[in-house]
Amino acid sequence: MKKNILILLLFYFLFTAGCSIMDQNTSEADIDAQLNADMAKAMDIYAKATTTSDAGLSEEFRKYLADFDGKYGSSLLKDFEAHGLANSRIGGVSDYPPLANLPIDTDGNVYLSGGVKDAVSSIITWVAPNVTRAQYVHGALLDLDKFDPTDLDKPCFQTAVAEGASYETPMQWMTKPNVAVMKPVSGLNQSSLNAAEATMDQYCRGAISTSYGFFKDMVNISSVVTKSDNSLGIEIDSNSPIIDWTTSGLYSIVKAYYASIYFWSPSTAKKKLNQYIDSTRSTLVLAEEIYYSPNMRLTYEAIRY
Amino acid sequence: MSRISRRPACYAGLLFLLVTFHSPCAEDTQKYEADSLYFPFNSSVMQFDPSAGTLHSYMNTSYFFQSRYSRTGNILWLSARSDDKGENYILILDLEKRSIVKLISGRFSSIAISYPYIVTVSQAFETGKGFLLSVSVIQKNNRVVELLKTHSDFFLSDYETLGDTIVLSGSDSGNKIDCIEAISVKDKSFSTLIKIPKEKGTIKLVKSPESILAYYSTAIEKREKNKAFLIFPKPGRSKEFPYIELAPIATGYDFYGKGCYANGEFIIPAIDVKKKIHFIFLSIREGGSTDRVRRIEAPTGMYTVHDITRNSIIFTGYNYFDSMTDFFIVRLRIDSKNKNQFDIHELIKETQ
Numbered sequence: 112m113k114k115n116i117l118i119l120l121l122f123y124f125l126f127t128a129g130c131s132i133m134d135q136n137t138s139e140a141d142i143d144a145q146l147n148a149d150m151a152k153a154m155d156i157y158a159k160a161t162t163t164s165d166a167g168l169s170e171e172f173r174k175y176l177a178d179f180d181g182k183y184g185s186s187l188l189k190d191f192e193a194h195g196l197a198n199s200r201i202g203g204v205s206d207y208p209p210l211a212n213l214p215i216d217t218d219g220n221v222y223l224s225g226g227v228k229d230a231v232s233s234i235i236t237w238v239a240p241n242v243t244r245a246q247y248v249h250g251a252l253l254d255l256d257k258f259d260p261t262d263l264d265k266p267c268f269q270t271a272v273a274e275g276a277s278y279e280t281p282m283q284w285m286t287k288p289n290v291a292v293m294k295p296v297s298g299l300n301q302s303s304l305n306a307a308e309a310t311m312d313q314y315c316r317g318a319i320s321t322s323y324g325f326f327k328d329m330v331n332i333s334s335v336v337t338k339s340d341n342s343l344g345i346e347i348d349s350n351s352p353i354i355d356w357t358t359s360g361l362y363s364i365v366k367a368y369y370a371s372i373y374f375w376s377p378s379t380a381k382k383k384l385n386q387y388i389d390s391t392r393s394t395l396v397l398a399e400e401i402y403y404s405p406n407m408r409l410t411y412e413a414i415r416y
Numbered sequence: 417m418s419r420i421s422r423r424p425a426c427y428a429g430l431l432f433l434l435v436t437f438h439s440p441c442a443e444d445t446q447k448y449e450a451d452s453l454y455f456p457f458n459s460s461v462m463q464f465d466p467s468a469g470t471l472h473s474y475m476n477t478s479y480f481f482q483s484r485y486s487r488t489g490n491i492l493w494l495s496a497r498s499d500d501k502g503e504n505y506i507l508i509l510d511l512e513k514r515s516i517v518k519l520i521s522g523r524f525s526s527i528a529i530s531y532p533y534i535v536t537v538s539q540a541f542e543t544g545k546g547f548l549l550s551v552s553v554i555q556k557n558n559r560v561v562e563l564l565k566t567h568s569d570f571f572l573s574d575y576e577t578l579g580d581t582i583v584l585s586g587s588d589s590g591n592k593i594d595c596i597e598a599i600s601v602k603d604k605s606f607s608t609l610i611k612i613p614k615e616k617g618t619i620k621l622v623k624s625p626e627s628i629l630a631y632y633s634t635a636i637e638k639r640e641k642n643k644a645f646l647i648f649p650k651p652g653r654s655k656e657f658p659y660i661e662l663a664p665i666a667t668g669y670d671f672y673g674k675g676c677y678a679n680g681e682f683i684i685p686a687i688d689v690k691k692k693i694h695f696i697f698l699s700i701r702e703g704g705s706t707d708r709v710r711r712i713e714a715p716t717g718m719y720t721v722h723d724i725t726r727n728s729i730i731f732t733g734y735n736y737f738d739s740m741t742d743f744f745i746v747r748l749r750i751d752s753k754n755k756n757q758f759d760i761h762e763l764i765k766e767t768q
Binding site: 208209210211212213254256257259260261262263264265266276277278279280282283285286305 | 458480482483484497525526539540541542571572573574587590591614616617618620633635672673674685717719734736737739740741
């Protein structure tokens with residue numbers, strides 16, 4: 112009898128522990144929605160980190176991870192800080208002189224940048240899968256019609272920032288630490304390119320409604336942000352197995368979340384994790400996937416750290 | 417015949433003296449000299465002494481400056497961005513005190529500053545609205561007062577001020593329209609002056625005492641016709657900006673970059689089929705016909721003009737097609753006794 116009571120008590124504690132995280136009756140959709148909400152906060156900070164170097168973001172991200180750990184019993188903050196220490200060798204502020212030979216000559220060329228050099232580099236390198244040596248995270252499309260070689264402060268690189276769609280200048284790109292220039296292997300249809308450039312804000316509907324993603328809604332290159340939408344008329348991503356998502360912080364967050372929610376069934380947690388990553392892999396386009404795309408050809412690369 | 421064409425060896429020698437200055441001095445050792453020119457370059461403020469012909473780094477900063485700026489007395493009004501926060505700034509540099517103070521900060525894709533006016537274009541491009549354009553005035557106590565703001569699908573290409581009129585040139589995001597906008601500070605109003613189908617290139621503006629010359633700057637080997645307009649802003653009357661389209665000028669060359677106005681002539685950089693830079697000198701009659709057109713070959717383009725006097729123009733020189741990162745300090749001497757003779761006279765090596 113005593114033994115039965117102990118077992119009942121154990122179930123009771125496990126049950127209440129589970130309820131403290133998520134109501135037992137919460138639907139699967141609600142569970143996924145909660146993950147998306149939690150992830151959106153991380154991605155918001157991540158997106159800001161890719162386009163600014165505000166050291167305050169590191170503290171914001173630490174707080175996010177601490178809250179996440181408190182909520183789901185994970186130890187992501189510890190992992191992140193260990194990663195930051197390992198990554199600190201690339202830290203430090205430095206001013207790179209403008210790249211002497213960055214080509215700005217072909218309409219529709221895709222530009223990738225990476226190699227952040229500051230305090231927030233640990234966020235970027237922790238969250239995203241980083242495969243290339245240059246750690247590409249940010250992208251832009253050259254709108255050659257806007258390029259003025261007599262004024263390098265005039266915006267002509269169509270891109271996106273945390274707040275939505277935007278443009279950057281040649282001088283900004285010439286002073287980025289690492290840059291790759293990708294040229295479509297087949298010639299771009301000019302009308303498709305013009306249409307893509309004209310709808311540059313398609314995925315950037317203001318700061319409020321942007322959803323998370325490495326590229327989706329945050330970094331817009333010619334409206335090619337998802338695998339299903341390719342207004343350039345070419346498959347821009349590779350979905351390459353080279354991209355190892357399991358080493359990304361995004362993977363760690365999702366893994367910790369489902370492990371907590373489905374604590375009673377590791378196999379369900381694993382299944383949900385795989386579903387999530389498969390979905391992410393098949394819908395979002397990473398800067399590094401563009402780098403490895405068989406439909407894009409690397410024509411220029413500068414790695415400066 | 418110009419002195420340049422008579423003295424090719426001398427010209428070659430001058431070209432040899434073209435030296436880049438993208439490595440400013442590590443220490444700020446230069447004292448403020450009222451007669452010197454000061455201008456931003458990358459992360460430094462450079463000092464050029466026109467009489468001695470020497471160039472120094474006056475101040476190194478953590479900002480990355482945009483090339484255009486404004487000067488009043490010993491104050492430089494600078495626009496810059498910072499790597500620390502990804503923000504843009506308008507800064508006040510007191511040359512005498514060697515101090516920099518932030519006037520405004522924000523996230524902007526473009527900034528135009530022509531003391532006492534500031535035009536900013538937001539970094540974010542909002543769907544259906546475009547950029548947020550804001551026009552402000554700097555008051556005597558350095559307080560910035562916003563005069564007006566509006567959303568517009570407008571990419572700023574160039575700007576000039578004439579009295580209390582600010583003229584902006586630009587195009588739309590879809591590359592369909594080129595336009596010239598006039599802002600009357602007195603009326604606090606925008607008005608579209610010229611709106612035409614987009615052509616290759618961007619519209620540059622150069623002001624004279626009475627007018628603004630607007631022309632297409634391009635390097636696409638068009639050379640059929642350099643389209644240009646002469647605009648006559650009327651201070652305080654935003655709805656009345658008569659303009660005329662000029663007859664074709666300097667056929668065979670493409671206007672290329674922002675020029676200036678000196679000694680009663682517009683001086684407009686142009687580029688030829690071999691990507692060589694020339695300066696076209698234009699004198700325009702009241703009716704819009706060109707009175708005189710002359711041309712000299714120049715060793716580099718005109719990127720940012722720093723000083724215009726009766727006898728010379730000092731500017732930062734740059735030709736993207738020669739080298740993407742080589743900038744020069746250039747003095748163009750104008751012989752006032754015989755306006756048919758010009759000489760690119762001094763090109764100064766940076767003092768290390």
